[in-house]
Amino acid sequence: MQYRAPRGTNDILPADVWRWQALEEKFRGICRLAGLSEIRTPGFEETELFTRSIGEVTDIVSKEMYSFQDRSGRDLTLRPEGTAPIVRAWIENNLGAEGLPTKLFYITSIFRYERPQAGRYRQHHQFGVEVIGADDASVDAEMIALAARFLGSVGAAPWTLKINSIGVPASRAVYVQALKESVAGVLGELCASCQARYEKNPLRMLDCKEPKCRELTNDVPDIAEYLDSESAAHFEKVREALTALGLDFEVDPRLVRGFDYYTKTVFEFQVEGLGAQNTVCGGGRYDGLVEELGGPATPAFGFGMGIERLLLTLEQRGATVGEPPRADVFVVRAGEGAQVEGLALAEELRKTGLTADTDYGNRSMKAQMKRAGKSGARLTLILGDDEIASRQVTARDMIAQQQWRLPLEGCAGMVKDYLETAESDQIRRG
RNA sequence: GCGGGUGUAGCUCAGUCGGUUAGAGCGCCAGGUUGUGGCCCUGGAGGCCGGGAGUUCAAGUCUCCUCACUCGCCCCA
Numbered sequence: 300m301q302y303r304a305p306r307g308t309n310d311i312l313p314a315d316v317w318r319w320q321a322l323e324e325k326f327r328g329i330c331r332l333a334g335l336s337e338i339r340t341p342g343f344e345e346t347e348l349f350t351r352s353i354g355e356v357t358d359i360v361s362k363e364m365y366s367f368q369d370r371s372g373r374d375l376t377l378r379p380e381g382t383a384p385i386v387r388a389w390i391e392n393n394l395g396a397e398g399l400p401t402k403l404f405y406i407t408s409i410f411r412y413e414r415p416q417a418g419r420y421r422q423h424h425q426f427g428v429e430v431i432g433a434d435d436a437s438v439d440a441e442m443i444a445l446a447a448r449f450l451g452s453v454g455a456a457p458w459t460l461k462i463n464s465i466g467v468p469a470s471r472a473v474y475v476q477a478l479k480e481s482v483a484g485v486l487g488e489l490c491a492s493c494q495a496r497y498e499k500n501p502l503r504m505l506d507c508k509e510p511k512c513r514e515l516t517n518d519v520p521d522i523a524e525y526l527d528s529e530s531a532a533h534f535e536k537v538r539e540a541l542t543a544l545g546l547d548f549e550v551d552p553r554l555v556r557g558f559d560y561y562t563k564t565v566f567e568f569q570v571e572g573l574g575a576q577n578t579v580c581g582g583g584r585y586d587g588l589v590e591e592l593g594g595p596a597t598p599a600f601g602f603g604m605g606i607e608r609l610l611l612t613l614e615q616r617g618a619t620v621g622e623p624p625r626a627d628v629f630v631v632r633a634g635e636g637a638q639v640e641g642l643a644l645a646e647e648l649r650k651t652g653l654t655a656d657t658d659y660g661n662r663s664m665k666a667q668m669k670r671a672g673k674s675g676a677r678l679t680l681i682l683g684d685d686e687i688a689s690r691q692v693t694a695r696d697m698i699a700q701q702q703w704r705l706p707l708e709g710c711a712g713m714v715k716d717y718l719e720t721a722e723s724d725q726i727r728r729g
Numbered sequence: 730g731c732g733g734g735u736g737u738a739g740c741u742c743a744g745u746c747g748g749u750u751a752g753a754g755c756g757c758c759a760g761g762u763u764g765u766g767g768c769c770c771u772g773g774a775g776g777c778c779g780g781g782a783g784u785u786c787a788a789g790u791c792u793c794c795u796c797a798c799u800c801g802c803c804c805c806a
Contacts, residue, residue, distance in 0.1 A: 303797080358804045362730085380806090409806075414730085416800060425806060492803065503804090557805060567806095575801060605806030633764060664764045672766035683764060697766070 307413070307421025309607075314623075318610060321621025322453060323406055326426045329449045330404040333441070335428055338403045340384040346374040352383035352588055354559030356499050363411040377410035380558070381427040381603050382585065383592070389431050390594035399432030399597075406606075417574025417611070424606040427582075431589065434598035436533050439564045439584060440540030442600055446568060446580050447546055454618025455570065455579065455609060460546060462566040463554035464534035465502070466526045468587065474525035475501045485515045505553040521552045530563050537564055556581060560588040564600070572615030573608050580604040625675030627718055630657040631667040633683035640707075641682045644692065647711040648680075653718070672697060677718055680710070696721070 304310055311319060327337065346366050353360050365377035378384055385403060388394070394401045405427050413419060428445065430438050443460070450458060465471055478501050482489070486497060489504070493512050496503045504516060526534065541548050548566075556565045565583035573579070582602025589597040613620065628648050632641030641657060648655035656674050658667040664683075671679040681693040681702075692710050694717070695702035705713055 306797085363804080411805075413804070414802090415798095416802095419805070423806065427806095508802090573806095576805075578806060581806065603806055608806055629766095631765080663759085665762075665766080666759085668764095668766040670766085679766080681765075685764080693764090695765075700766095702765085 307415035346376040418576035427603040429601035431599040436536035460548040461551040466530040470527040502555040626656040627653040629671035629676035637682040
């Protein structure tokens with residue numbers, strides 16, 4: 300074994316890829332039902348797009364980006380998050396001209412240079428949505444509800460939905476000041492990373508996991524007290540709408556998120572079973588980002604959902620979505636004389652829309668039957684010297700363990716009819 | 730970047746106090762059945778015991794280094 304997949308990356312093998320496809324189709328379906336359109340953006344962007352949007356001091360920008368220069372010296376970065384590229388594409392292609400809001404979804408890879416562990420990889424994949432051009436709290440609630448409906452439909456329950464409002468930059472600055480003042484006295488007792496956060500990213504002190512820090516920051520001021528009136532009203536409407544939609548949620552005044560561009564609403568869906576990780580979906584409102592990136596002042600809302608984390612959650616729940624692929628028909632070609640005729644038969648079957656597989660190398664009947672069994676095919680068609688001579692084919696129902704002969708000419712249609720009947724019989728019997 | 734754990738067959742793992750030719754189950758291939766899958770039986774292929782150095786008469790086993798994987802910290806999906 301010489302080459303390996305790079306650290307923190309994974310091959311998605313045939314044994315698993317059907318699970319991915321099933322989730323992707325489900326997500327697409329749910330997004331389309333809500334009026335969202337799919338968008339795909341490049342795998343890399345100008346580095347500055349991310350440093351401007353995510354924030355210079357965040358960990359993603361300061362130590363986790365896969366950045367490089369191309370052969371003509373352009374500074375580029377593999378997409379470390381989903382939102383900024385879409386906002387860039389929205390501005391660049393003037394998507395807003397078609398009427399607001401623009402409702403988008405995506406399924407994509409994300410790259411971050413991190414130490415891998417359970418539920419965390421250097422390349423991972425996300426489902427996401429972005430609704431650009433509406434400040435209505437209905438959008439926040441609708442998209443959170445969409446995430447919940449999707450998670451529920453694939454079997455990810457139970458989860459905890461946490462929401463918070465972090466206000467607008469001006470109100471947040473006031474709050475951060477109050478926060479710093481209130482912990483200044485105990486600063487020396489906080490953990491080393493909280494002491495660093497105090498200077499660089501004070502809000503993050505709120506969700507430190509250290510019990511000691513938790514205790515010391517216990518009666519720190521509540522961000523809700525510092526919200527501007529518009530943010531407070533918006534948050535109230537979001538909560539009302541979520542309640543009206545029948546969603547259980549928890550207001551967590553300590554919920555903060557890693558990107559600088561968030562305003563007002565932030566939320567996370569948290570689940571058990573992801574190792575040290577617990578967020579399967581997170582997002583919020585980013586009313587300043589479009590303008591920050593050079594577009595017109597435009598409010599927006601979005602979320603990202605980790606596909607690997609979702610899969611881990613489903614596995615832990617014992618939930619499966621979709622089915623592994625299997626053949627409808629397996630063609631056994633016994634003897635030299637049946638090789639070409641058998642290939643032609645398989646092609647005929649495929650033309651009718653049936654999945655047909657076969658074995659190669661003219662192996663023994665036993666070996667071919669064994670492979671037929673493994674293929675999951677309901678029906679095996681056997682073509683040997685006898686069949687060729689009589690222009691017939693032997694059909695074997697692998698479940699009923701019965702076999703009979705059919706005329707070779709035109710048998711594909713009969714096979715299709717038989718399988719449709721057999722399947723419906725099976726459904727009727729349960 | 731910093732800690733802990735684990736590296737033996739394609740996969741999951743045994744391997745005693747350091748001892749002679751390194752094992753099992755599953756999977757794969759073949760045969761038992763010269764045209765019939767699953768169950769059963771028999772046989773076969775498949776190993777740089779992660780890599781390097783050291784200790785020893787002798788190392789899969791002990792020591793050190795290194796690499797990889799993995800779990801956790803930081804942070805995030």
